Amino acid sequence: MPRPATAVDVATGLPARAGVLAWLRERWEIVALAVLALAPLVVPALGGALGGQMTTLFIYCILALGLNVMVGYTGLVHLGIAAFFGIGAYLMAILTVPMYPFQIGWLAAAVVSVLLTAGIGLALGAPTLRLRGDYLAIVTLGFGEVVKVTLRNLEQITGGMKGLNPVPPPGAGVKVAGIDLGLAFAIDPRWFYYLSLLALAGVVVAMRRLEHSRLGRAWVAVREDELAASAMGISATRVKLSAFAMSSAVAGLAGCLYAGSLSTTADPNAYDFNRSIMVLCAVILGGLGSIPGTLLGVAILVGFDTVLAPWADSLIQQMNINPLGSSLLSFSGWRLAIFGLALVLVMRYRPEGLVPSRRLAAELREAHP
């Protein structure tokens, strides 16, 4: 196989990177965590709507890292991750809202919801993981739609289009130094900002460790070559199931935080196909199997949707270009087209994603010299 005659990093087989970039690549999570942890102290806007938007961003990051276990590490196509996001959110709500008799407390509810979501993932995975590629994609897509429609139609249980609310804030009734924690969560978005940042940091650390664990290796081995993996004594079925369960559990955790931070499950449309695809695109855009890539992908896509698009719309309005309100002349009208074009360009010019995992980069460079 031909290789360019440039300096090559022995460990990765990729061209060596020098200086700041290499350092950032090694230490990015500490830098990012420090910046995000200190931000609320210097940016007052985080005490307002921006704080809520950032919380949502962190939650989507968790969701995408969960999806990355299946799509990135294990190479299984999953088009219904939003369903597990929704299941986590609704379980959380059922266990805490006053309409139900459980009300078992925030943390306990989160733990139970995550475990149950993983269990539902296993229940869907067990009969379907024999399917490959396109067929698995169809099953997960169908499951996503079924869950959404079920949530909408089972009004007695899920509240239909109204969703379930109010999900109480964590620590409701618990007083620390004379401050009611629940009240603090309810009035200041910075509390949820920190809670979801903490959860995200925990998930990143867990994913880092998983990547280098026995299980993580087995995921990658199954993705690379199922037959060779079974010749190593790896049970492909069990390994894929574990990936399915792990993805579902992490998506469930994201759902718990989502319902918690909004204090409602919102309506079932929050967990539809578009959401699944958005998260999948983020993972692919950033780099399959890459933790920093996945996070960057989410930051770009969610940032595009929640920050750039409204800003461009208001700019167009201020400039009075579009007095008749035609959607052809608004930024939002072109949002999906721009989004699609960006994806096509990335796939053409950087198929391994923006911050690729070293393994995938090596593979794709061979295929696209």
Next chain:
Amino acid sequence: MPILEVRELEAGYGPIQALHRVSITVEEGELVAIIGANGAGKTTLLMAISGIVPARGGAVLFRGQKITGRQPHEVVRLGIGHSPEGRRIFPRLTVRENLELGGFAQVDRGQVGRDIDEACGLFPILGDRMGQLGGTLSGGEQQMLALGRALVGRPRLLLLDEPSLGLAPLVVAKIFEVIAGLSARGIAVVLVEQNARAALRLAARGYVLETGRITLTGSGSSLAADPRIRDAYLGE
């Protein structure tokens, strides 16, 4: 008791029957060669032994225990290593990670480390390439990695499918040298080879497989001397 006994094994794909009542035995530490033309069923035989292709009839006994019908990963854990055709290393994992996966079923991580060192003793080039991605190795190095990876699993019986395929003569000599040394370490080997001459020179015994049937068997040297074999497989 032989380490491996294959009794009237039948296997195939869809309507195609690839193996017809194939019976072979392998003793502890013995090197047995299976030779035959393309499509004779050599690879299918190995895959049916390790459970990748399900058996349709007959039985496979490993150390007297029936293993037919078990999943491939269970068979590996009993002590049957399988180095499949085409090497099948993990191209996007490093050489070290490939070797570590060879010891996946081994619980004792320290033992895996020692076994990796031992594999590098057999193939020093692997030690030099530890951090490199498997896919960046040459064909010969990949075959060494595949063999080393299979050995890290500490098999009692090793199924080798075409280890010399597409390699330079010098590399082939090195690979065969290591295979010949496995018997001394108490590892029984079933060697499937196109290179019938080299295989029969190494093997204590050999079987000739023709369109899914065993047609001849004997010691390696007697098969190599058999006029039918010389004619059909040794090109003389």
